[in-house]
Amino acid sequence: MRTWTPPELPELPGTGTVPKLFNTATERMEHPAIPDGKALLYVCGITPYDATHLGHAFTYLTFDIMQRAWRDAGIETVYAQNITDVDDPLLERATATGVEWRDLADEQIGLYRSDMYRLGMLPPEHFIAVTEQIDEIAAAVLELRERGFAYSVPTENAAGDDLYFDTAAAERNSQWRLGDVAPYDPELMRRLSAERGGDPDRPGKRGPLDPLLWRAARDGEPRWESPVGPGRPGWHIECSVIATGALGGAFTVQGGGSDLIFPHHEFTAAHATALSGTPLAHAYCHAALVAYQGHKMSKSRGNLVFVSKLLDSGADPSAIRLGLLTHHYRTEWEWADADLATATRRLEAWRAGLVRPCDDPVLAATVVQQLRAALANDLDTPVMLATLDAALDRGVDDPAHIADAVLALLGVRL
Ligand code: 5CA
Ligand code: ZN
Secondary structure, eight states: OOOOOOOOOOOOSSOOOOOBEEETTTTEEEOOOOGGGEEEEEEOOOOSSSOOBHHHHHHHHHHHHHHHHHHHTTOEEEEEEEEOOSOHHHHHHHHHHTOOHHHHHHHHHHHHHHHHHHTTOOOOSEEEEGGGSHHHHHHHHHHHHHTTSEEEEOOTTSSSOEEEEOHHHHHHHSSOOTTSSOOOOHHHHHHHHHHTTOOTTOTTOSSTTOOEEEEEOOTTSOOBOOTTOSEEEOHHHHHHHHHHHHHOSSEEEEEEEGGGIIIIIHHHHHHHHHHHSSOSEEEEEEEOOEEETTEEOOTTTTOOOBHHHHHHTTOOHHHHHHHHHTSOTTSOEEEOTTHHHHHHHHHHHHHHHHHOOOSSOBOHHHHHHHHHHHHHBTOOHHHHHHHHHHHHHHOBSOHHHHHHHHHHHHOOOO
16 A cells, blocks of 8 residues: 655764663563564554544554664664454444445545654555455465364355364464463453454354454455455454565564554464464564543544544644653553643743753753663653753753754654
């Protein structure tokens, strides 16, 4: 899919430090491997049935900042992101609103692209919709079946059987073990599976957590002919195939919001390991969920603050970024309507501070060093913002250097 125009990214003198990142899978701070000097990043993309909300923006901003940290440390990045453009909630929304699912998806992808551009997000090099890779995904499902990692569950009113991933077989015959990614106990896994698209209670499955690999065609649903019968793919195998197709195996970071830790990232990793024999990624990084009005901001609940609405009502994209960057990416927080005004005031104070004459200015080189140190410490944006508050409150010796650093490292335009 077409992406969007990249933002301006000034090069700063000197180099930053390679960031240390919290790996959900090991629950430790690490420097994930950077194969051949390239940081390879996959981030789970949108299901395009509603516009970009601030929860999405927080997650994508987290990985935008991660790439800025790598690039400032002199490391090339390769970024891949999928689009889940065929999925139950998208189809349900299309039916409920009387539009074709394809038209709904295309319209929302367009809006997402424009939101990401306006927010100054680094675009992915690989921006791949599921519907662009159905053949590759079906081939992977076939291979899993041939190698004993998949089984059929008979299905009424469908064009064939549904295919499921055999968790127990994968634990026996691949390097992957349940819990490799998600540090959760079995009871929690079962509950999350039911809440997040799984079907632990479906009769005929070998294991309750076994996820769907291929859904046999039903009347009225989109379908593709394939060597595993007519139908459409399950969710986790999509990201497995798209990620490894774009980046190869054992890439640097698999990312997304923390609602994807289980079952999505657990089984994305399980499928990839069963197929290739190598782990999917060296680290799994997750942005905490943003709440609004007391609950996680989610399309299904409808408690959303849309990026496009804020921008259309005159919000400065840099202020939206600052409002989000006030929170460390691993801290859960709730958006309040006053947050935009607070961030706008901070931005204005920084802009004023940058040009304010000062007898005893802070050295820009020192500020940049502090910004880089905080960034390298698991992307500590709250510390970066506090550093800038202090420096710009007093005055700096080289405003252009600070403006470049703030634009390069935070994507905020002074
Ligand atoms: N298409 C799948 C991933 S393959 C999906 O989760 N789509 S989504 O549209 O629901 O979410 C897109 C991204 O935003 C995901 O990484 C998700 O984890 C993240 N996200 C969704 N809601 C929030 C929220 N309230 N706070 C932070 N991140 C969120
Ligand atoms: Zn995904």
